[in-house]
Amino acid sequence: MVAWGVAGLAGLLAGSFLNVAISRLPFGQSVVSPGSHCPRCKHRLGVLDLIPVLGYMLRGGRCHYCQEPIRSRYPLVEILASLGFIAVAERSGLPGALVSGWIFTTILIAASFTDLETGLIPNLITYPGLIIGILLSAKTIGFGASLSGSIGFAGLLWAAAALSKGGMGGGDIKLAAVVGAFLGIQGSGITLLLASLAGSVKAGHLLVKGRCGRKTSLPFGPYLAASAWLAWMWGDQLLEIYMAMISSLSGI
Numbered sequence: 334m335v336a337w338g339v340a341g342l343a344g345l346l347a348g349s350f351l352n353v354a355i356s357r358l359p360f361g362q363s364v365v366s367p368g369s370h371c372p373r374c375k376h377r378l379g380v381l382d383l384i385p386v387l388g389y390m391l392r393g394g395r396c397h398y399c400q401e402p403i404r405s406r407y408p409l410v411e412i413l414a415s416l417g418f419i420a421v422a423e424r425s426g427l428p429g430a431l432v433s434g435w436i437f438t439t440i441l442i443a444a445s446f447t448d449l450e451t452g453l454i455p456n457l458i459t460y461p462g463l464i465i466g467i468l469l470s471a472k473t474i475g476f477g478a479s480l481s482g483s484i485g486f487a488g489l490l491w492a493a494a495a496l497s498k499g500g501m502g503g504g505d506i507k508l509a510a511v512v513g514a515f516l517g518i519q520g521s522g523i524t525l526l527l528a529s530l531a532g533s534v535k536a537g538h539l540l541v542k543g544r545c546g547r548k549t550s551l552p553f554g555p556y557l558a559a560s561a562w563l564a565w566m567w568g569d570q571l572l573e574i575y576m577a578m579i580s581s582l583s584g585i
């Protein structure tokens with residue numbers, strides 16, 4: 334329980350930082366200064382406003398100073414990060430895996446929400462993410478696996494983007510490089526499988542509803558990120574399920 338508390342708290346703090354990063358990085362603004370303030374009235378936020386989730390609830394989801402509604406993304410990201418950190422802590426045996434998993438979770442949430450809100454994944458997320466992923470691999474999957482995963486997955490998405498002429502942006506390809514650095518080739522394969530499955534379900538749904546043509550690009554980043562996180566958590570189990578499905582389908 335203590336471990337859960339620590340992980341949950343670390344996740345809330347990471348979520349708090351993530352909210353600042355998601356709001357500022359796409360516009361090239363510093364995540365350090367100025368301090369957190371209301372985007373409308375510019376009032377500097379107080380200690381109470383800054384408490385993750387609870388601050389939002391205490392203030393009734395509005396800015397305490399001008400009553401502007403605060404976007405629900407703020408508590409959502411904090412809760413997601415907190416649950417993600419707890420799940421990673423449950424899953425990882427060694428400290429190296431824990432640190433790597435927490436950082437990976439943070440990068441994936443940042444990439445997902447910047448993509449959802451702006452349609453772009455800033456280089457300020459993917460470039461440092463790639464370097465950190467490769468460096469941390471010394472304590473996890475190993476340097477060679479990290480490097481080959483990174484080049485392999487990014488190369489594959491790059492080729493897919495070139496063939497499909499759009500639909501996938503440079504940010505997605507760079508995110509794939511980060512995912513490959515953390516997961517290696519096998520984890521990247523599982524990620525791609527899950528992301529394509531989720532992406533095609535969503536695309537099919539939109540096509541049926543007539544919301545988009547075949548060429549309309551969907552934000553692929555959040556699917557990629559969510560799939561990569563699942564692959565980090567349960568990659569081996571997912572692969573087993575997939576292999577079992579393939580062998581039952583082919584009647585072996």
Ligand SMILES: [Zn+2]
Nearest residue numbers: 371374396399
């Ligand atoms: Zn305000």
